[in-house]
Amino acid sequence: MRNSLHAYEHVRSIYFPIGIGVFALITLALLGLLIAGARRRRAGGRTEATRFEAVYALALACVVAFLLAVTYKAETPLDTVAAHPLLRIHVTAAQWSWRLEYPNGRNVASVSSWRPPVAEVPVGEEVEFWGSSRDVIHGFYIPRLRFQRQFLPGYVTRFDMTFGQPGFYGGACSVYCGEQHAFMHFELRAVPRAQFESWLRSGAPAESSAAGSRA
Amino acid sequence: MSSEGVRTASLPLRWAPLRALASTDHKRVAAHAVAVSFAFFLAGGVLALIMRSQLAADGGVVSQNVYDELFTMHGSTMVYLFVVPIGLAAGIYFVPLQVGAAEVAAPRAALAGLWLLIAGGVAMWSGFLTSSGAATASWWGFDPLSDSIHSPGSGMELWIFGVALVTIGQLLWAGCVLMTALRRRAPGMTLLRMPVFTWTMVVTCLMTLFAFPALILALALLWAQRHFGGVLPGGIGAVDYQQLFWFYGHPVVYVMFFPFVGMVAETISTFSGRRFFGYRAFVVALLAFAGLSMSVWGHHMFTMGQVTNKYFALTSTALVVPAGIEYLDFLGTLWRGALRFTTAFLFAIGFIVQFLIGGLTGIVVASPPLDYHLNMTYFVIAHFHYTIFAGSAFGLFAGIYYWFPKVTGAMLREGLGRVHFVLLVIGTNLTFFPMFLLGAEGMLRRISAYPLSTHWHGLNVLSTIGSGVIALATIVFIVNVAVSLRVRRPAGNDPWLAHTLEWATSSPPPRYNFRELPPILSYAPLLDLREQAERAKAPA
Amino acid sequence: MRRAAVVLLAWGAWLGVLTAALLPFTRERPRPYAPHAIEYWMLGGAAGSCLAAGLVLWRLDARRRTAAAAAAGEPPRLIPDDSIAATTLAGGLSLALLGAGFGLWLVLMGAGVTALGAGGLIRETRARRRDLAAAGAIGGVAPRTSAGTARITPAAGAPGTIRPGPGPGESR
Numbered sequence: 001m002r003n004s005l006h007a008y009e010h011v012r013s014i015y016f017p018i019g020i021g022v023f024a025l026i027t028l029a030l031l032g033l034l035i036a037g038a039r040r041r042r043a044g045g046r047t048e049a050t051r052f053e054a055v056y057a058l059a060l061a062c063v064v065a066f067l068l069a070v071t072y073k074a075e076t077p078l079d080t081v082a083a084h085p086l087l088r089i090h091v092t093a094a095q096w097s098w099r100l101e102y103p104n105g106r107n108v109a110s111v112s113s114w115r116p117p118v119a120e121v122p123v124g125e126e127v128e129f130w131g132s133s134r135d136v137i138h139g140f141y142i143p144r145l146r147f148q149r150q151f152l153p154g155y156v157t158r159f160d161m162t163f164g165q166p167g168f169y170g171g172a173c174s175v176y177c178g179e180q181h182a183f184m185h186f187e188l189r190a191v192p193r194a195q196f197e198s199w200l201r202s203g204a205p206a207e208s209s210a211a212g213s214r215a
Numbered sequence: 216m217s218s219e220g221v222r223t224a225s226l227p228l229r230w231a232p233l234r235a236l237a238s239t240d241h242k243r244v245a246a247h248a249v250a251v252s253f254a255f256f257l258a259g260g261v262l263a264l265i266m267r268s269q270l271a272a273d274g275g276v277v278s279q280n281v282y283d284e285l286f287t288m289h290g291s292t293m294v295y296l297f298v299v300p301i302g303l304a305a306g307i308y309f310v311p312l313q314v315g316a317a318e319v320a321a322p323r324a325a326l327a328g329l330w331l332l333i334a335g336g337v338a339m340w341s342g343f344l345t346s347s348g349a350a351t352a353s354w355w356g357f358d359p360l361s362d363s364i365h366s367p368g369s370g371m372e373l374w375i376f377g378v379a380l381v382t383i384g385q386l387l388w389a390g391c392v393l394m395t396a397l398r399r400r401a402p403g404m405t406l407l408r409m410p411v412f413t414w415t416m417v418v419t420c421l422m423t424l425f426a427f428p429a430l431i432l433a434l435a436l437l438w439a440q441r442h443f444g445g446v447l448p449g450g451i452g453a454v455d456y457q458q459l460f461w462f463y464g465h466p467v468v469y470v471m472f473f474p475f476v477g478m479v480a481e482t483i484s485t486f487s488g489r490r491f492f493g494y495r496a497f498v499v500a501l502l503a504f505a506g507l508s509m510s511v512w513g514h515h516m517f518t519m520g521q522v523t524n525k526y527f528a529l530t531s532t533a534l535v536v537p538a539g540i541e542y543l544d545f546l547g548t549l550w551r552g553a554l555r556f557t558t559a560f561l562f563a564i565g566f567i568v569q570f571l572i573g574g575l576t577g578i579v580v581a582s583p584p585l586d587y588h589l590n591m592t593y594f595v596i597a598h599f600h601y602t603i604f605a606g607s608a609f610g611l612f613a614g615i616y617y618w619f620p621k622v623t624g625a626m627l628r629e630g631l632g633r634v635h636f637v638l639l640v641i642g643t644n645l646t647f648f649p650m651f652l653l654g655a656e657g658m659l660r661r662i663s664a665y666p667l668s669t670h671w672h673g674l675n676v677l678s679t680i681g682s683g684v685i686a687l688a689t690i691v692f693i694v695n696v697a698v699s700l701r702v703r704r705p706a707g708n709d710p711w712l713a714h715t716l717e718w719a720t721s722s723p724p725p726r727y728n729f730r731e732l733p734p735i736l737s738y739a740p741l742l743d744l745r746e747q748a749e750r751a752k753a754p755a
Numbered sequence: 756m757r758r759a760a761v762v763l764l765a766w767g768a769w770l771g772v773l774t775a776a777l778l779p780f781t782r783e784r785p786r787p788y789a790p791h792a793i794e795y796w797m798l799g800g801a802a803g804s805c806l807a808a809g810l811v812l813w814r815l816d817a818r819r820r821t822a823a824a825a826a827a828g829e830p831p832r833l834i835p836d837d838s839i840a841a842t843t844l845a846g847g848l849s850l851a852l853l854g855a856g857f858g859l860w861l862v863l864m865g866a867g868v869t870a871l872g873a874g875g876l877i878r879e880t881r882a883r884r885r886d887l888a889a890a891g892a893i894g895g896v897a898p899r900t901s902a903g904t905a906r907i908t909p910a911a912g913a914p915g916t917i918r919p920g921p922g923p924g925e926s927r
Contacts, residue, residue: 004587011584019575027568029546034564037554043488045551053496053540060539064532067582071528074584079524079788095365114666136360137453139518139591143657146588150519152450153359157520158785174518174591174659176353177360179279182662237837318834323841323876330842334849372856380849397759397812406758421766425801438855455793462797502766509801510773513794523790526780530773727834 003162007074008146014070018063078147081158085128087121093131093138093151093173096180102200112183120199123166123190131157139174142188148174163190239326240726241319245308246622248329252301255336259292260689264682267646271679273672274664282663283351284343284370290354291374295381296336298607299467302474303385303423305614306392306416308622312717313410315401315735317727320394324387331384339377342370350374353661355464356437358456363441371441379434382427389423392416401716403735407498410715410738411484411491414498415477418505419470426466426509433459454521461512469508471603473501475610476541479563482613483545485713486560487552490739493544500544504537517586524583531581538574542567557711558632559616565640566609573601576651591661594654600647609639612692619699620706624722631695638688645681649674714739760816763809770802833883840875847872 090101097111100119110116121127131140131151141148142161149159163169173184191199238244262285269276277285311319319325342349347368352361356374359365396409396417409417433456440446447456484491491497511534513527545567554560576598580586589595612635619627653674658665665671709718718741720729736743777790777798851865 004584007584008588011582015579015582015585019579023571023575026542026546026571030549030564030567033546033549033552034554037487037549037552038556040551040553043551043553045489045547046492047490048493048495049547050493050496053493053543056543057536057540060536061533064535067532067535067578068529071532071582071584072525075524075528075582078584078587079520080785133450136365137357141591141657141659143588148518148587148590152453152519152521154449155451159520172657172659176283176591176661178351178365179283182279182659182664233839234837237839237842239835239838239841322835323838323879326838326841327845330845331849334845334853338849338853369856373853376852376856380852383848384845397762406762417762421763421805425770425805429797458791458793458797502762502769506766506769506773509770510776510798520785521787523777523780523783523794524788525783526777526790530776726836 003164004078004145004147005164007078011070011074015067018067078159082126082128082160085160086125088128088130089119089121091129091131091140091151092134093140093177093184094134095136095178096173096184098171098173098184098186100186104200106200106203110186112180114183114185116185116187118168118187118189120189120191120196121163121169122193122196123163125193126160126162128158128160131159136177137175138177138184140171141174142169142171144169150175163188166190166192237326239318239322241307241311241322241325242622242724244322244325244329245304248304248307248332249301251329251333251336252297252304255292255296256301257689258340259289259297260686262286262289262292264686267679267682269663270665270675271672273667277663279663280348280351283661284349286661287350287353287374288339288343291339291350291378292336293603294354294467294471295378296332296339298471298603298611299385300332300381300388301611302419302471302607303388303392305474305478305618306419307388309618309717310392310395310413310416311399312720312724312728313413313715314396314399314404315716315729315732316395316399317729318399319391320399321387321391325391328384328387328391331380331387335377335380335382335384337377338373338380342373345369345373355457355460356434357460358437358440358447358453361437361441362447363444372438375434375438379431382430382434385423386427389420389427393420393424396420401732401735407495408735408738408740411480411494411497412474412477412715414501415473415480418501419473422466422470422473422505422508426463428463429459430463430467433463454516454519457516457519458512458522461515462509464515465512466505466508468599468603469505472607473505475566475607475614478614478617479545479566479610480548481713481715482559482563482617483548483552484739485617485711486555486557486563487548488555488712489548489552490714490737490742491544492547492550493540494738496540497544500537500540504534504541507534507537511581514581514586517583518590528581528583532578534581535578542571557616558627558629558636559613561633561636562609562613562616565636566606566613569609569643570602570606573598573603573606576601588657589654591659592654593650593658593660596660597647597650597654600650605643605647609643612636612639617711618717619696620710621717621722621724623700624706625699625703626706626710627699628695631691631698635688635691635695638684638691642681642684642686642688646678646685647681649678649681709741712745714742716740760809760813763805763812767802767805767807767809770798770805774799774802833887835879835883838876838879840872840879842872843875844869844872 088103092099092101097109098116099107099109101107108117108119129140129149131149132155133151133153135153137153138151139148140151145161145163147159147161149157151157167190169188169190171186171188173181177184235243265277266282266285266289269282307319307325311317340349345368347370349370350356350366350373352366352371352374356371356378361371396413400409436446436459437456440452447453480491480497507530511527511531513522513524514531516522517524517527576594580589580595580598616627616632619625653671656669656671658669658671706722708721711718715738716729716732716735717724719733733740733744774795777794781789783789847865847868847870849865850868851862854861854863854865
């Protein structure tokens with residue numbers, strides 16, 4: 001199942017500790033050199049250590065290979081699109097609104113607002129989005145799912161998302177698109193399948209989440 | 216050898232101020248370029264302060280549209296009008312001196328580049344004076360936002376031409392500096408005896424010459440799209456614009472990095488009192504790094520789903536290897552050194568620590584699964600400000616404190632320098648570190664306001680306070696320069712006991728740089744001379 | 756000096772390797788995630804033009820080596836002190852480009868100023884060549900020139916050359 005949140009957290013749990021570790025190591029080494037050097041009267045030391053540097057470069061290349069393996073493995077499912085998604089939602093972005101169209105024709109539109117109307121999605125299922133723009137490039141971004149994709153004019157971008165937990169998932173336009181860019185929000189709510197089906201048939205937009213859409 | 220030849224009369228240019236402005240002396244051209252670039256830095260900085268007030272004050276300081284002009288012009292100014300030109304200008308000044316040449320190659324082209332910088336910068340900024348305001352399509356000028364429908368008005372036109380003019384000037388400068396290093400070296404100065412700074416300028420020029428034309432092409436296509444349409448059709452046209460733009464846009468950030476790496480390298484080897492460690496490995500790493508930087512551009516487009524994400528993830532992550540070698544060489548140069556903690560040295564150390572944060576977070580966003588969340592957020596803004604401001608700008612100040620005595624003949628005040636350093640460290644980290652946290656929570660860039668329910672306000676206030684401290688630090692620096700020029704403390708030829716040829720001549724150097732050149736036997740000729748003299752004095 | 760071209764040739768070759776490294780990704784799917792023609796063109800173009808520049812430089816240096824005697828060393832070079840023509844050229848180019856936003860009249864004016872500047876550059880260069888030839892004949896004294904200031908630096912040996920101070924003789 002394509003879970004971008006899990007993918008992000010998994011890769012992050014490897015990258016961040018390595019990064020912090022490398023930073024700590026180099027800074028400590030630097031500190032040691034500065035303290036030792038502050039007291040030294042005469043400079044000395046070797047000028048070259050070619051073999052050591054070659055081995056060091058090789059070691060770094062191994063680290064790179066490891067990081068890439070982790071990255072590629074997490075990325076492949078995120079880039080591919082499901083063959084038979086449960087649900088396909090068509091999204092149209094425009095300056096400065098979102099329109100989500102469901103298979104039965106139901107539409108939810110949010111226009112330049114930080115309290116947009118809520119569109120529902122089924123929890124725990126693969127939802128496919130087909131997105132396009134009517135004018136400039138926009139970005140469909142759901143921070144809680146750690147995922148975004150750009151929508152281009154005259155082109156359909158396809159991707160899947162899985163809403164693992166029930167609740168509100170706020171969305172925003174991530175690609176700068178003009179004056180009202182900061183206000184181009186949308187809101188999704190993941191609910192159990194049965195509840196989603198009845199919402200889809202009812203035609204009434206769900207209430208806004210009062211607490212906003214932060215995860 | 217004497218450089219006092221027979222001076223011929225110049226009929227059209229008797230008026231001294233005109234001659235000063237039309238001077239082809241590479242040192243004057245470079246000094247003027249540095250002054251112009253620094254002025255643009257201050258202007259771009261003011262824009263940043265206004266933006267920071269807006270974000271700390273929960274909106275309401277400026278309108279949305281003005282805010283869009285602010286971040287467009289802040290980014291454009293800092294990239295096109297400050298960091299790139301000042302790095303190349305340092306090359307125009309110091310590469311001829313470091314290789315023992317009398318003048319830069321094609322000095323008239325260098326002079327033309329200075330005027331193109333001024334004309335282009337003025338053009339971009341005059342957008343603020345037009346009725347529709349300055350350009351608002353970000354420093355990328357990306358299509359379709361920048362086309363005639365979505366960015367009508369002369370501000371965008373002035374931006375396009377302004378950027379084109381300065382870029383042409385920068386191409387000329389890169390050609391001059393590269394040719395100087397390749398073909399104007401003094402006898403004895405082989406390629407592998409060129410100082411580290413000269414090598415960093417060589418790779419800077421290589422990237423400039425082979426990547427910047429892509430920007431000119433992108434701007435030409437954008438202009439044609441605005442006036443005739445059909446050139447960049449629909450979504451794929453937008454992708455093609457960004458392919459071209461980022462082919463320039465990634466190497467340019469390394470053009471904004473390598474000259475300052477060179478300044479740091481010179482500074483730490485001088486104030487360590489020993490040769491730079493791992494010179495040959497460093498040269499190979501520089502060439503590898505610069506080449507790789509030409510192949511990573513697609514990582515700016517990961518979230519479009521339109522480029523070879525995995526290839527660009529590979530090349531971007533592979534940067535760890537040459538960067539790691541460079542860091543090893545920095546530490547190796549400090550190893551067994553007898554350190555002198557001058558202001559220049561402090562800034563160099565600041566670069567080493569802070570750039571590391573920027574570089575490591577760069578590896579984070581080089582991973583598409585992570586970038587799918589962090590792209591377009593304040594995490595990226597923090598990443599590139601750590602590399603370019605906490606990194607390159609600190610390297611720049613290291614270079615300024617190091618070379619100011621050579622250029623002006625006067626020393627900068629060390630006391631004020633330390634105050635500048637401390638304030639800048641505090642200000643920089645206070646401003647940009649909170650942005651990592653904000654970005655990880657999903658705060659997007661280029662937004663003029665955010666809902667208070669996000670609880671982002673506190674971190675934004677912290678960041679704004681930091682920007683005020685940066686402004687204070689900059690004022691201290693300007694005071695230092697003013698005081699040091701007013702009440703001069705003479706520097707002499709070589710106040711630092713340095714290693715490279717620019718210190719073998721007077722401060723400032725005479726018109727044709729050298730009256731006499733010392734023997735050139737390594738990349739640290741003056742250090743060689745001193746060690747030779749010591750060995751001669753020591754009892755056999 | 757011949758070695759200088761090595762830098763361009765080596766870097767161009769490295770760019771070529773990086774271009775070739777796109778190939779293994781040709782079978783990435785979905786399709787947009789596989790390499791596009793423009794990526795090959797841009798990176799390959801940079802690689803190719805860098806190699807070409809390196810070859811040109813190599814040939815230039817090779818020709819210089821065989822033509823001039825080793826003892827003659829660096830040919831004398833006249834260094835300008837100022838150039839109002841370069842400033843004019845830059846100004847004209849700026850006017851011409853910016854003029855596109857204001858109208859053809861400004862573009863034409865800018866083109867005219869650019870031509871003036873270009874003409875001035877040619878004039879300065881010709882005057883320098885004349886002075887250099889004359890200095891070679893007279894031996895170290897520069898004649899008056901009407902195209903900007905020129906300065907010749909006499910030294911022991913051929914006029915107009917800059918030689919390093921005493922030290923072990925080194926070849927490039």
